[in-house]
Amino acid sequence: MSLISEENVRGGNVFRDLSADDEEWQPTEIESLCMNCYQNGTTRLLLTKIPFFKEIIVSSFSCTNCGWSNTEIQSAGRIHDQGVCYTLKVKSKQDLNREVVKADCAKTRIPELDFEIPPFTQKGSLSTIEGLLDRAVAGLEQDQPARRASEPQVAEKLDEFIQKLKKLKDVEHEFTLVIEDPSGNSFVENPVAPQKDEALTVTRFKRTVQQDQQLGIRADDDLEEEPAGNDLDTMRGEVLVFPTNCPECNAPASTNMKLVQIPHFKEVVIMATNCDSCGHRTNEVKSGGATEELGTKITLQVTDASDMTRDVLKSETCSVLIPELEFELGMAALGGKFTTLEGLLEDIKDLTVSKNPFVCGDSSDADRVEKLKEFGEKIEKILAGEMKVHIVLDDPAGNSYVQNVYAPEPDPEMTVEKYTRTFEQNEELGLNDMKTENYQEAK
CATH class of the missing domain: 2.20.25.420 (ZPR1, zinc finger domain)
Known part of the structure; x- marks a missing residue:
């Protein structure tokens, strides 16, 4: 029996949204071997979509002979061009309720306890911070009975460490949670969206050759970096x-x-x-060029609807700020875009309001939904020219641009500032470890 019909592949309907009204889209059932009693059981496969996890494959196995069951989630979405690293400062018990999508290739760390969950040791999951801690505790406690009999000293030390992990849920002291995902498919919720989350830092990074090999997008025997492109x-x-x-x-x-x-x-x-x-x-x-010597900060005062037609080049290293709305969009959130100011604002509205999965269902919060609704209405007023605001594009790489409609004369509604990057900005761009002076090609 084919898991995916040829008709669905041609129609682009391999992965569909879950819906109680969609009676035609049912899980595929396959007879398979139970690894507990070695009798035949049933595996059910469902190809669907969930927000921020993109396409997934939900696999559920159950055995009627011994009663054993198992459920797994595998990401079927594409691997992003860059990896992502979320660093969260957990300061209160409310932070434990943050939604988290953790891909199976993601590495999780708690530096204060010198604790790390290596990649590919857990299946992908949609949970909360508290759920991640509970899952880590359950994994450590799994073999403790046998360990107490064979290695009592090791078991005792693990019991002490497990108590430290459990105590984190009381949040008596601030701790840090780091999720590093080379595929870019993991996610940590921002509960104050669309405002900037001061406790959460999101950085993008270029994968190493070893990470490409782990993800299966590079051959194991290919140890060379990508060759330089043609002229x-x-x-x-x-x-x-x-x-x-x-x-x-x-x-x-x-x-x-x-x-x-x-x-x-x-x-x-x-x-x-x-x-x-x-x-x-x-x-x-x-x-198409190199990173500029100085960063660029472009401030545009939007005075009427005609400003919406200005061309805008937002590079992937550029952040967008709207001071009047107390809004900040971090770099790489929308990627690089060449559009108009209207298109940029529409994309911001879609990202924060229309396509935000945490404003509906069990994840919704009345106050958050109301704030996002008000934010969307303010964006609509800006697009209609009814609200005057400042749009700030801050690009430490200096590769962003807003059209000057008065060119070659100066634009009275726009200011362009050049500034020296900080050490942290150079670190994010990977410039601190880059050496170009006195470089000689090896002979």
Whole structure:
């Protein structure tokens, strides 16, 4: 029996949203061997979507002979271009209720206890901070009875450590939780969205060769870094097409890439993906040049609706601030984009309000839903020109741009500031460990 019908593959409906009204989309049942009693049991597979975890495969096994059952969740979504690291300062018991999506390839650490859960030792899960702690305690307690009989000293030390883990749930002292996921599919909830979460730090990083091998996107015997690309001059004027998968329905799609010269700015690489199966469209922008010596902070005063037509280049290292709304969007949240100011604000509204999974269902909170609704209404007023605000693009790499409609004359509604990056900003960009002076090629 085929798990995925050819019709569903062609229609881009391999992964669908869970719905009680969808009677046609039922789990696939497969007769399989029970690893407890070695009799035949039943495995049920369901391909669906959950927010922030993208596409998943829910696998449930049950045996009618011995009563043993097991449930697992596997991510079927695409691996992102960069890994993600969430660092959360847990200061109160309310922080223990934060929703967490932890992929199976993610590494979890609590530095205060020198405790680490290595990648691929736990299945992917959708839980809370408290749930992660309970799961870690359950894993350590699993073999304690046998350990007390064979290695009593080791068991005693583990009992002491387990008590320390359990005590973390009382939050008598602040502790740090770090989730590092090279696939970029993990997530930690921001309960004060759309405002910036002061207790949560999100950083993106480039995967190492070893991490690529662990994720299965690089051959085990391939220890060399990616070769340098060809001269950009050979790519100018050409549209390069390469195969990929749709980030929404995972169906085969094509990505177009082209070098574009932005007037009064610099050259950028624009990549656009259009899925014929589900109609999803996305575009991403990468800087075609090097990191600038100074960071750039662009402040635009929005005075009327005509400002919405300004071209905006937001690089993946750029954060967006709206001081009047006390809103800040961190770097890499929307990726690199070449759009208009209207398009940027629409994307911000979709990310924080329309596509926020924590405003519905069991995860919803009345106060949070009301705040996000008010935020969406304020964005609508900005788009209609009814509310005057300042839009600030802060890019430490200096690769972002807002169109000057008065060019080549100065724009009275816009200020562009150049500043020296801090050590922390250079660290996020990977510049502190980069050596380019007195470099000689090895002979």
